Amino acid sequence: MDSWALISVSDKRGLVDLARWLVDQGLQLLATQSTATALSESGFTVHTVESLTGFGEILDGRVKTLHPKVYAGLLADESLAHHRAQREALEAPRIDVVVVNLYPYETALEQNAPLADRIESIDIGGVALIRAAAKNFARVIPVVDPEQYAEFMQKPLHEWTLNERRLWAQAALYHTAWYDAMIASTLGPLPEGWWPRRWAIGGTRQESLRYGENPHQPAAFYRWPGPGGVAHGTLLQGKALSYNNWADLDTAWRLAASLEEEPAAVVVKHQTPCAVAVADTVNEAYRKAHDADPVSIFGGIVAVNRPVDTSLAEALTDLFLEVVVAPDFTPEALATLGRKKNLRVFQVPAGAHPMDWEVRSVTGGLLVQARDDHYSAWDRWTRVAGPDWAGRVSPADLRLAWASVAMVKSNAIVVVNHGVTVGIGGGQTNRVDAARQALERAGANAQGAVLASDGFFPFGDVLELCQAYGIAVVIEPGGSVRDQESVEKAEQYGITLLFTGERHFRH
Numbered sequence: 001m002d003s004w005a006l007i008s009v010s011d012k013r014g015l016v017d018l019a020r021w022l023v024d025q026g027l028q029l030l031a032t033q034s035t036a037t038a039l040s041e042s043g044f045t046v047h048t049v050e051s052l053t054g055f056g057e058i059l060d061g062r063v064k065t066l067h068p069k070v071y072a073g074l075l076a077d078e079s080l081a082h083h084r085a086q087r088e089a090l091e092a093p094r095i096d097v098v099v100v101n102l103y104p105y106e107t108a109l110e111q112n113a114p115l116a117d118r119i120e121s122i123d124i125g126g127v128a129l130i131r132a133a134a135k136n137f138a139r140v141i142p143v144v145d146p147e148q149y150a151e152f153m154q155k156p157l158h159e160w161t162l163n164e165r166r167l168w169a170q171a172a173l174y175h176t177a178w179y180d181a182m183i184a185s186t187l188g189p190l191p192e193g194w195w196p197r198r199w200a201i202g203g204t205r206q207e208s209l210r211y212g213e214n215p216h217q218p219a220a221f222y223r224w225p226g227p228g229g230v231a232h233g234t235l236l237q238g239k240a241l242s243y244n245n246w247a248d249l250d251t252a253w254r255l256a257a258s259l260e261e262e263p264a265a266v267v268v269k270h271q272t273p274c275a276v277a278v279a280d281t282v283n284e285a286y287r288k289a290h291d292a293d294p295v296s297i298f299g300g301i302v303a304v305n306r307p308v309d310t311s312l313a314e315a316l317t318d319l320f321l322e323v324v325v326a327p328d329f330t331p332e333a334l335a336t337l338g339r340k341k342n343l344r345v346f347q348v349p350a351g352a353h354p355m356d357w358e359v360r361s362v363t364g365g366l367l368v369q370a371r372d373d374h375y376s377a378w379d380r381w382t383r384v385a386g387p388d389w390a391g392r393v394s395p396a397d398l399r400l401a402w403a404s405v406a407m408v409k410s411n412a413i414v415v416v417n418h419g420v421t422v423g424i425g426g427g428q429t430n431r432v433d434a435a436r437q438a439l440e441r442a443g444a445n446a447q448g449a450v451l452a453s454d455g456f457f458p459f460g461d462v463l464e465l466c467q468a469y470g471i472a473v474v475i476e477p478g479g480s481v482r483d484q485e486s487v488e489k490a491e492q493y494g495i496t497l498l499f500t501g502e503r504h505f506r507h
């Protein structure tokens with residue numbers, strides 16, 4: 001019984017070794033044009049799809065393999081006599097292995113290719129071949145990625161179990177689903193607030209993680225096509241990042257990047273900032289952030305938004321940190337950090353990632369939303385009580401307080417004084433507890449400081465606390481039915497009260 005492998009690959013890495021193995025397994029080779037050329041140049045006997053179908057490629061390759069002879073060879077259920085008879089009547093070869101890797105749409109995307117070029121990079125026939133093979137997995141094995149070749153060649157074809165074949169079919173269908181999801185989401189922008197009836201996201205597995213949030217939770221890390229974002233960063237030193245490391249460094253980096261106007265340092269623990277600072281230099285910002293909470297920083301993640309030099313690297317190696325994140329490191333700084341073998345050093349590429357979705361699962365479903373990355377500036381806020389903030393606090397402190405409170409878990413209150421968070425209260429189930437926590441931590445440093453709240457005040461009680469601690473300026477969204485209570489208290493205490501008109505919950 002003749003058995004064939006159909007090979008149609010854009011990425012020709014590993015092709016020769018794979019073809020040799022297939023021939024050793026007793027398969028004959030059938031290939032599309034340039035794949036066939038590459039194979040025959042390497043000395044293989046190979047039949048072209050064109051010679052099988054008597055039909056050459058048309059429309060610049062948009063139609064190559066879409067022919068009944070190919071699909072009869074793939075889709076015939078050989079356990080059914082009439083399928084066998086129809087395939088044989090067509091003189092279609094029995095194809096038992098399909099090796100296809102698709103037109104590189106992802107590369108076109110990453111290279112920012114114009115839309116017309118990206119459209120030409122949308123594979124049609126390759127997807128259909130993979131799909132047909134996956135449907136007929138009881139007989140046909142789809143191989144879709146050069147990364148799979150080594151595993152594929154590990155044992156003879158006749159030893160493949162039905163379970164293994166099904167698993168490879170599933171991997172192949174995930175592959176085409178990923179491919180189509182990538183195309184669907186990047187052909188052009190979606191209107192704000194418009195969600196397709198059916199939705200899919202696709203990522204490429206970068207690594208299987210040792211475990212998830214806890215050791216009994218299996219986990220993996222997938223990333224969307226780049227460029228930009230922490231997912232496309234580089235681990236320059238240290239052990240592989242854990243699930244919690246990824247989550248924490250994302251929080252740290254997003255906050256550091258959002259403070260781009262000044263050199264900034266952010267310390268994060270458990271996805272919430274424990275200290276954030278801005279200064280004239282990033283070294284000074286780090287020192288301020290460190291001193292603001294020298295206890296919580298232990299085992300934390302530090303992100304800075306400017307390159308790390310030797311003196312900052314020295315300071316960073318003075319204590320136990322999990323990860324240091326920055327846009328760049330001088331070679332000398334890397335050498336210094338290298339003395340701490342267990343410290344992970346992570347470089348994030350410039351620029352945000354174009355996909356600004358946030359996705360979270362609930363049991364049985366997914367929640368999807370636009371990322372909360374847009375903080376309004378003070379010139380769009382309304383002063384509703386007290387004197388002008390100018391002269392009392394700096395614009396940098398307002399910015400720092402508002403950006404930081406947006407990244408603290410709700411209910412969140414942040415107190416900022418002279419470029420550093422002096423008190424952070426977060427993850428509380430009522431706002432006054434969050435305020436008490438932040439103000440107690442700030443202590444005397446609350447005198448003359450800015451206090452920001454991620455949500456509005458339902459009562460005037462937070463203002464009372466602010467007065468007791470000497471807060472000068474309060475930033476909150478406004479919008480409570482009892483706003484007037486807070487406004488009156490602020491007036492009475494001489495506190496400047498600013499309404500931002502936007503809230504920044506982070507649950």
Ligand SMILES: NC(=O)c1ncn([C@@H]2O[C@H](COP(=O)(O)O)[C@@H](O)[C@H]2O)c1NC=O
Pocket residue numbers: 008009010011031032033034035036061062063064065066100101102103122123124125126127
């Ligand atoms: N249109 C078709 O019938 C078709 N059949 C296979 N392909 C793709 O053509 C590529 C290989 O072609 P070649 O061997 O000529 O380089 C593969 O990426 C394969 O996925 C096709 N091209 C695009 O859809």
